[in-house]
Amino acid sequence: MQFPHLYSPYKRNVLKVLILALVLVCLICASTVPFLWESKSLWYKLGIDKTLLQLGKVAGLWAAVLLYLQIILALKIKILDRILGLDRVYYIHQLNGYLILCLVVIHVSLVLIPEGINNLPIGWKFWPEIVGAAAFLLLIGIVISARFRRALLSYHVWRRFHRPLGYILVVIISIHILYVSDSFENTVPKYVLFGVVGCVVLAILWFKIKYLINLRRYFDIEEIVPVTDDIVSIHLTSPQPFSYAPGQFAFLRFSGHQISSEPHPFTIASAPGYNDTLQFYIKKSGDWTADITSLSQGSPTVHGPFGLFSYKTRSTAKDLIFIAAGIGITPMLSMLREISQHSNPPEILLIWSMRYHTEMFLEREFTELRKTLPKLTTSYVYTREDGGKRITKELLEKLLMEKSKDSHIYICGPERMMKSSRDALVAMGYSKNNIFWERFAL
């Protein structure tokens, strides 16, 4: 089966280089402003003071460029997902947030040091500087609340204000740049700034409108059935063809009164090409996922697919090793279901760790899959039974004894388990480049 929406690794690498080059060009162009269109504040500065002020302005302009990029990164743009994977896009968004804060601290320090502490720009005459100070405080608030989100707030409350505050920050910073320095009274910097802000606004509108159109494409709930005490299986029927690769995920949203309407990411556990039905296995892990177990009606929409955690995104499907813990089995299940339709399936080893036997909800399906996939081996690990076995280096050495070091390894489960498994595999001689993992948190 073909997946035209996926890019080849070569195309992904070329596009990554192009994106990086584009960001660098924007940063370089921004750096030229304080030198080519020198503001009057620089005329009266000499020597080190002038250099510090110029560098401070460059740092501020870099922060602005990265802030505009930050908005683009948060728009769930499909092309960025196909190049980097949405989880990595969000990770870059996170790191970029810290980088912006560092640059703004440098900007504020370098701009204030040459002025001297006694000449702080206080008073209404300096309103653009005061706007800048407000933006600085807002930025600190946004970065700290994102960093300590889990400890401070529930995800959906945090999410509700994080995005609007980001937009407000962009507006405030643009006003600050435009009025704080007379460099931006010159035609070129002024219109380039208008152009950049215009592009960002258009991108927001474009992706918002596309998203709202998608929200009108309701899926039908075929069934919601509990499969264990805390996992439900949901089948949704698509109103039109929905193409995805095995292992990819989508954002599920239900409108109605029974459940809050924010979108949540879930792996599509079904295999593409079966029929128009998408299946999701959802485990209770918070308030929204608890509500879904008692959902009887609602109008679901599906936004996606996203992600690169699929053997289909790599050039060759060599021998495959799947290591899953708990609900992290869902991408592996989708891939196994898809591979079972192949005429020449690869050798696959599946290691699945659960806490108790009662959490095993796929035994019958795996028994059936082994009939169509004779080269599939399964190994189940129960961490709270059988003397508390775990996925350790010793266990992996035993299970992977006959596996080629070129095998492609997919890991999904709690962060700690993924990290320790990856470290063990690297120590056993597997290349980091052949180990792929999916975090169930964005």
Ligand SMILES: Cc1cc2nc3c(=O)[nH]c(=O)nc-3n(C[C@H](O)[C@H](O)[C@H](O)COP(=O)(O)OP(=O)(O)OC[C@H]3O[C@@H](n4cnc5c(N)ncnc54)[C@H](O)[C@@H]3O)c2cc1C
């Ligand atoms: C790529 C991916 C695939 C996933 N696949 C599955 C799956 O197949 N089955 C399954 O049971 N779970 C899956 N999850 C996890 C699932 O998305 C969360 O368990 C669920 O969103 C928790 O929501 P909650 O409100 O019940 O819990 P909360 O207690 O509110 O949230 C728990 C954590 O889930 C994450 N989260 C919560 N809401 C959102 C949101 N709206 N958007 C993004 N992240 C959010 C946050 O990291 C949060 O800290 C997946 C997550 C990701 C990122």
